[in-house]
Amino acid sequence: MSDILLAAHNLSVRFGGVLAVNQVSFEVQRGEVFTLIGPNGAGKTTVFNLISRIYTPTAGHIDFKGQTLTQVPPHAVAGLGIARTFQNIELFEHASVLQNLLIGRHVHNRTGFWRQLLFTRSVHEAELATRRKVEEVIDFLDLQHYRDTLVAGLPYGVRKVVELARALSTEPDLLLLDEPSSGLNMEETSDMAFWIQDIQHDLGITVLMVEHDMSLVSKVSDRVLAMNQGEVLALGTPAQVQADAAVIEAYLGGADDAASLRRVA
Amino acid sequence: MRFIFKTDYDQDIRIFKHGGHVFWYGLLLAFLVAAPWLIEDYWLAQMTFVMIYGVVGLGLMVLAGYTGLFSMGHAAFLGVGAYTEAVLAAKGWPFPVSLAVAAGLSAAVGAVVGLPALRVKGIYLGIATLSFGFIVEEGLARWDSVTGGNAGMHVKAINLFGLDTSSNEGFYGVCLVVTVLSTLAVINLLRSPTGRAFVAIRDSEISAQSMGIHLARFKTLSFMISAALAGVGGALYAHKLQFISPDQFNILQSVDLLLLVVIGGLGSVHGAFFGAIFLITMPQLISLGKDFLPAFIGQAPGLQGLVYGLVLIAFVMFEPMGLYGRWLKIRTWIQLFPFYRKGMFKRQKSFQKSDRLK
Amino acid sequence: MQELQVIFSGIAQGCIYGLIALGFVLIYKATETVSFAQGELMMLGAFCGLACVSGLGLPYGLAIPAAMLAMAALGWLTERVVIRPVLGQPAFSIVMLTIGIGYVARGLITMIPDIGTETLAFPAPYKDTVFTLGGVVLGATQVVVVLATAALSLMLFLVFRYSRVGIAMQAASQNQLAAYYMGIPVKRLNGLVWALAAAVAAVAGLLLAPITFVHANMGFIGLKAFPAAVVGGFGSLPGAIVGGVIIGVVEALSGFWLPEGFKDIAAYIVVLLMLVLKPNGLFGEKLRKKV
Numbered sequence: 001m002s003d004i005l006l007a008a009h010n011l012s013v014r015f016g017g018v019l020a021v022n023q024v025s026f027e028v029q030r031g032e033v034f035t036l037i038g039p040n041g042a043g044k045t046t047v048f049n050l051i052s053r054i055y056t057p058t059a060g061h062i063d064f065k066g067q068t069l070t071q072v073p074p075h076a077v078a079g080l081g082i083a084r085t086f087q088n089i090e091l092f093e094h095a096s097v098l099q100n101l102l103i104g105r106h107v108h109n110r111t112g113f114w115r116q117l118l119f120t121r122s123v124h125e126a127e128l129a130t131r132r133k134v135e136e137v138i139d140f141l142d143l144q145h146y147r148d149t150l151v152a153g154l155p156y157g158v159r160k161v162v163e164l165a166r167a168l169s170t171e172p173d174l175l176l177l178d179e180p181s182s183g184l185n186m187e188e189t190s191d192m193a194f195w196i197q198d199i200q201h202d203l204g205i206t207v208l209m210v211e212h213d214m215s216l217v218s219k220v221s222d223r224v225l226a227m228n229q230g231e232v233l234a235l236g237t238p239a240q241v242q243a244d245a246a247v248i249e250a251y252l253g254g255a256d257d258a259a260s261l262r263r264v265a
Numbered sequence: 266m267r268f269i270f271k272t273d274y275d276q277d278i279r280i281f282k283h284g285g286h287v288f289w290y291g292l293l294l295a296f297l298v299a300a301p302w303l304i305e306d307y308w309l310a311q312m313t314f315v316m317i318y319g320v321v322g323l324g325l326m327v328l329a330g331y332t333g334l335f336s337m338g339h340a341a342f343l344g345v346g347a348y349t350e351a352v353l354a355a356k357g358w359p360f361p362v363s364l365a366v367a368a369g370l371s372a373a374v375g376a377v378v379g380l381p382a383l384r385v386k387g388i389y390l391g392i393a394t395l396s397f398g399f400i401v402e403e404g405l406a407r408w409d410s411v412t413g414g415n416a417g418m419h420v421k422a423i424n425l426f427g428l429d430t431s432s433n434e435g436f437y438g439v440c441l442v443v444t445v446l447s448t449l450a451v452i453n454l455l456r457s458p459t460g461r462a463f464v465a466i467r468d469s470e471i472s473a474q475s476m477g478i479h480l481a482r483f484k485t486l487s488f489m490i491s492a493a494l495a496g497v498g499g500a501l502y503a504h505k506l507q508f509i510s511p512d513q514f515n516i517l518q519s520v521d522l523l524l525l526v527v528i529g530g531l532g533s534v535h536g537a538f539f540g541a542i543f544l545i546t547m548p549q550l551i552s553l554g555k556d557f558l559p560a561f562i563g564q565a566p567g568l569q570g571l572v573y574g575l576v577l578i579a580f581v582m583f584e585p586m587g588l589y590g591r592w593l594k595i596r597t598w599i600q601l602f603p604f605y606r607k608g609m610f611k612r613q614k615s616f617q618k619s620d621r622l623k
Numbered sequence: 624m625q626e627l628q629v630i631f632s633g634i635a636q637g638c639i640y641g642l643i644a645l646g647f648v649l650i651y652k653a654t655e656t657v658s659f660a661q662g663e664l665m666m667l668g669a670f671c672g673l674a675c676v677s678g679l680g681l682p683y684g685l686a687i688p689a690a691m692l693a694m695a696a697l698g699w700l701t702e703r704v705v706i707r708p709v710l711g712q713p714a715f716s717i718v719m720l721t722i723g724i725g726y727v728a729r730g731l732i733t734m735i736p737d738i739g740t741e742t743l744a745f746p747a748p749y750k751d752t753v754f755t756l757g758g759v760v761l762g763a764t765q766v767v768v769v770l771a772t773a774a775l776s777l778m779l780f781l782v783f784r785y786s787r788v789g790i791a792m793q794a795a796s797q798n799q800l801a802a803y804y805m806g807i808p809v810k811r812l813n814g815l816v817w818a819l820a821a822a823v824a825a826v827a828g829l830l831l832a833p834i835t836f837v838h839a840n841m842g843f844i845g846l847k848a849f850p851a852a853v854v855g856g857f858g859s860l861p862g863a864i865v866g867g868v869i870i871g872v873v874e875a876l877s878g879f880w881l882p883e884g885f886k887d888i889a890a891y892i893v894v895l896l897m898l899v900l901k902p903n904g905l906f907g908e909k910l911r912k913k914v
Contacts, residue, residue, distance in 0.1 A: 052475055078477030092468035094532070098277075103465045107477035109458040113486070116457035117450050123457055124278065130458075131274045170476065335715050381895070385902045387714060388657045388857065392849045393898050396891035403888045516846065520722060527719045562734060567839070571730025577723030581716050582708055 005030045005174055005206050006051070010060035013050060020046045022230040023060070028174070033200050033207045035217050037241070038227035039250060044210040045087055046230075048176050051208075052084055053077050064174070078107045081173035085163045085180065087210075093152045097143060097162050100151060101134040104169030108133075137168045140203075141195065157188045164195070168203075175199065177209040181216050189216055196220045214242070226250070280452055297441055301434040311549075313437050315541045316444040317501045322525045322537035323451050324494030329523075330532040331455065332487040333467030334382050337391045338398020339522045341378070342371045342492040344405055344514030346499025348412050351420045351509060360425045360439075367500040368493040374401070375492025376485050383481045398519050406511040417510030420503045440501055447494060452534060454490070463487055524573065528580050530587025539588035547573065586610070627759045629879045630872055635765035635834075637871020638772035640890075641864035642827035643848035644855065645776065646820040648863040651852075652783070653792035653816040656706070656714065660721040661824050662845015663728035668694045668825030669745065669832040669841060670732060676746055683748050687829055691822045698821025699814045706817065707810060710799070725842060732839045739839060745832035764833045771830055775823065776864045783860060792816060847874075850894035856907025865905060869893070 006028040013021045021043045028034045036044040049055045051062055053074040062069045064080060072080065083104075092100050108130070111123045138144055141161055146154060151162065160180065167175055180196070181189040193216050199205050200220075211217050217224060217238055224241040226233040234244040241247055269276065269283050281287045301309060321343060329335050346367040353363035381393035406415050423439060454460050462483045465473035474480055503509050521544060529540025551572055555563040562568065584591050590610070598605040646661040671693050675686035701724060709717055733739040752763035783789035795802040795809045802809050828841070835841065851870045855862025870890045878886035897904065 054471070073479075074474045075477055075479045078475060084475055086472065090469045090472035092465055092472070094468055095464055099461060099464070103461045103473075103478075104476055106458055106462060106465075111458065113459060116459050117453055119453035119457065127278045127457065128274055131277070166476070329715070335718075381898050385898055388718070389853060389898060389902060391657075391718070392853050393895060395846070396850065396894050399891045400888050400895075403884050407884045523719060523722075527716065531715075565730075565734040566740060567730035567733030569730075570726045571734070574723040574726025574728075574730060578705060578720055578727065581712070581720040581723065582705065585709075585712055585716060 003029050007063045011057050012059035013055055014058045020230050024232055026225050028208055030206055032222040033220050035221040035224045036210045037224055042227040043230040044227055045178055048178055078170055083167035083170040083172035084176035085167050085178055087178040089159050089163050091151045091163060096148050096150055097146045100166050101169045104166040105130045107170055134169055137165050141165050156183050174206045179210055181213045193219050301437055306433050309433055309437055311545055313440050314545045316440045317498050318541035318544055319538045320444055320447050321495045321498035322541050324491040325522050325526050326537045328487050328491035329526055332463040335391045337395040338519050339495055340514040340518035341398045341401035342495035343499040345374050346371045346496030347503035347509050350500035350503045351418050354421045360423045364500050368496045371496025372489040372493040375488040379485045379488030382484045402511055402515050417508055420507050423504050524577060528587055530589030533589045536587055536589040629875045633872035633875025634868055635768045637868035638768045639827055639831050640848045640851040640870055641867025642772055642823060643845050644851040644863035644867050646823045648852055648860055649820045650816055652858055653796050654813055655796045656717045658721040660724040662842035663725040664821050664824035665828040666841040667728055668828030669837045672829045673745055673837050691825045694825035695818040695822040699818040702814045702817035729839055742836045742838040745837050747833040750833045768830045780860055847890045850890040853894050854897050854904055856904025859906035862904055862906035
């Protein structure tokens with residue numbers, strides 16, 4: 001079994017005149033937590049969308065478990081073992097939390113249409129098995145209280161957790177988390193950090209995440225990739241990347257800029 | 266509200282969630298079976314109509330209420346089923362076979378009509394299905410070698426292995442069996458992965474895709490199921506009326522079907538039947554009410570349209586959950602009496618968000 | 624030669640489709656609701672004009688603006704009473720609501736004693752005038768339709784492109800809550816849009832009345848306006864007119880060249896082709912949700 005789960009090779013995508021992602025290459029090892037950071041507009045979510053096959057790269061390719069993703073249709077990505085959460089929550093609003101998670105088990109469904117129509121014994125068994133699996137996820141994330149609540153009535157913090165739960169229900173090998181802590185308060189963010197660590201150590205799932213909260217990034221990440229304007233800036237451990245001069249310039253502006261400000265004042 | 270203490274996952278998977286359900290639905294079924302001996306012919310015939318429209322409504326409910334795909338030309342499938350049955354019955358084919366063929370042919374047409382659904386959404390899909398509705402209606406009228414064209418076509422009685430079903434009671438029995446089987450099939454589908462996939466497509470296509478749901482496949486499946494049910498209903502419709510013509514399957518019939526699902530309660534199986542009851546009893550109520558209104562209102566030909574329009578507007582404005590929603594509220598009020606709180610079913614005020622960016 | 628004749632009447636008919644389509648593209652652009660009531664509003668506009676001329680005895684030149692104003696008021700009232708409370712509901716429910724409005728309008732008209740169920744002639748002063756241009760006979764009714772449509776569409780296009788009101792309408796249609804926050808009087812705008820759409824429908828009715836006579840089922844023509852809007856692209860005002868003309872011409876030529884029955888469904892075949900080839904219409908915008 002290869003150590004490299006996901007590899008992007010010279011990935012580029014162009015939307016009209018905008019080069020959103022430019023020659024981005026990186027590798028994600030099995031079992032690690034790999035984070036993409038960068039200012040807004042850096043292309044991080046675009047990379048996610050390229051992995052989920054919502055977009056097609058204009059150059060370069062992505063390999064997952066050794067297989068190139070370029071021809072894979074979007075609905076087949078989950079079957080390969082990749083699950084994702086969305087930056088602006090994309091839950092099924094008019095269904096309950098439980099139903100959302102049950103939908104997450106869709107890739108594992110083996111029952112055919114006609115047997116479902118008759119709801120045979122095997123379909124019944126499959127439903128029970130699905131329910132048991134989903135309950136494991138609910139236990140893992142403490143969502144018991146919200147099982148039967150319609151998503152439309154849930155507060156934002158809970159919805160983020162449900163989004164995570166739904167992705168976990170697919171039993172992925174690779175979990176893409178798009179800004180898991182955005183909109184969460186301190187307490188919820190630290191809960192999220194613990195969950196990511198549990199996902200990595202207890203469930204053995206590889207996590208690829210986009211994040212802005214640097215304390216969360218430092219706490220859970222094994223390696224960090226910094227991007228800016230569609231290009232790779234730096235790659236390394238959280239400490240290394242945070243100390244990198246190019247990264248500091250992208251986030252804070254360079255020393256020269258500060259000096260010029262002083263002169264004017 | 267009855268609080269169900271759940272001890273088993275089966276309670277969520279079963280059709281009947283608790284003993285009360287079994288009791289009431291059992292009672293309903295007993296009444297329906299005994300009806301030919303309990304109620305007079307005229308009302309039996311009306312109930313037959315309710316069941317026929319209920320089956321068609323089920324189909325549209327699956328498509329529009331559960332998958333979120335709006336078909337504004339659904340009468341086309343009704344027509345395909347009706348004419349297929351009429352033609353095959355004339356050839357002497359046994360009823361179960363002709364029914365299956367009618368369903369199958371409607372499903373095939375449904376798959377074709379569903380093709381635009383794979384590319385366009387929302388109002389565009391509505392207009393595409395509307396267009397198909399007109400084309401099929403015209404096709405039925407032009408293809409007179411088979412359908413008899415605008416002159417219409419007589420329909421022979423049901424050929425059920427020699428059993429006499431030409432009587433009111435016999436036909437009622439056939440409809441009852443078909444209706445119960447169809448309803449069970451739809452309920453089964455809705456509580457299994459396919460039904461959940463439909464709901465996922467309705468609520469968020471992009472995340473449905475990321476959960477592994479093949480959009481094209483399930484949208485086509487939804488169209489096919491919906492069309493097949495409409496075809497089955499159409500076959501029964503043909504035998505009920507004993508005479509069909511293309512203008513019975515026009516835009517007004519399609520709008521009637523939409524009225525059925527909206528007024529019945531979008532997104533529920535009960536809604537299909539509540540809507541069917543509405544559609545069949547409304548004209549009766551209007552006839553009854555005519556005598557109490559001044560002549561220029563009561564005798565106007567447009568009265569039925571006016572009443573339908575007003576009822577539709579009233580439901581969309583005041584009871585968006587439809588008749589089934591209103592029934593749920595009443596039932597909750599009765600169960601909680603006198604502790605029913607006014608805001609229990611209040612929806613959160615929502616602002617309009619652009620459908621183009623969905 | 625006959626082809627030209629047929630094409631011209633197709634253009635005139637297409638302009639009517641275009642005007643009705645213009646009405647609901649207006650409403651769609653501003654509130655993203657689709658109104659199936661435009662056909663019936665057109666029918667009401669025609670009856671209104673008839674009432675002004677025959678009933679009130681107004682001269683034709685006054686009857687037109689009078690009818691337009693009356694219909695605008697009706698449109699505003701409809702929005703205020705019926706549409707405003709339901710905004711925020713799913714698009715499909717609102718479509719059903721507008722279908723209901725159409726039913727109510729048709730029902731009410733047929734209730735008017737003596738007039739509702741009849742087909743009535745509309746005394747337009749130019750009704751009987753005919754022009755002959757190089758062998759092609761052009762009825763003044765048709766010429767007026769084309770000219771009026773052109774003038775009206777130009778005016779509306781300018782309003783939407785260059786005025787603050789137009790831009791505000793577009794903002795409100797894309798995100799109502801954000802529009803509120805920006806201080807846009809969304810409710811007032813919506814009322815204005817419906818009034819405008821009703822006035823446009825009234826114009827369509829007044830132009831159509833001399834050609835098809837005034838009767839309660841006039842509104843069914845409105846169904847053909849949807850293909851027009853789709854062909855042009857649903858968010859585009861000039862598209863609505865262009866789409867309408869295309870549909871009108873195709874329909875007229877189908878009636879002329881193809882066997883019986885094709886004329887009625889020509890519009891729908893065109894729209895299906897359009898949805899397959901270019902789903903966003905000729906001038907439509909291609910939008911995609913960014914996740």
